[in-house]
Amino acid sequence: MNKRVSLLVVVLVLCGAGLATGQGRILEMVANKVIQKYQSSSCEQLYQQKGQPKSQEEERAVQFLKSDPQARTTFINQVAGPIVNKMFECGMIP
Numbered sequence: 001m002n003k004r005v006s007l008l009v010v011v012l013v014l015c016g017a018g019l020a021t022g023q024g025r026i027l028e029m030v031a032n033k034v035i036q037k038y039q040s041s042s043c044e045q046l047y048q049q050k051g052q053p054k055s056q057e058e059e060r061a062v063q064f065l066k067s068d069p070q071a072r073t074t075f076i077n078q079v080a081g082p083i084v085n086k087m088f089e090c091g092m093i094p
Contacts (some may be wrong), residue, residue: 030075031079032078033077035082038082043091046086047092050092064081
């Protein structure tokens, strides 16, 4: 599953859930999918995906995370470590 599909899942699930009390669990499930994607992708796959334009769904997910600081913080806190470690392993960051 690529990053764009995972972000699409964020948008659809959060919209469908109406941002109810289960939001934390939903964000956790989506964060776990994003983490799995990075851990199972090769460096070459990540390089190929890096330059691709964002889909409408991805743009909506980003807009949602921009508009909800608490959801954004929760999501980023969960995915940051694994993503940065993979990027470091792939030479994508110094």
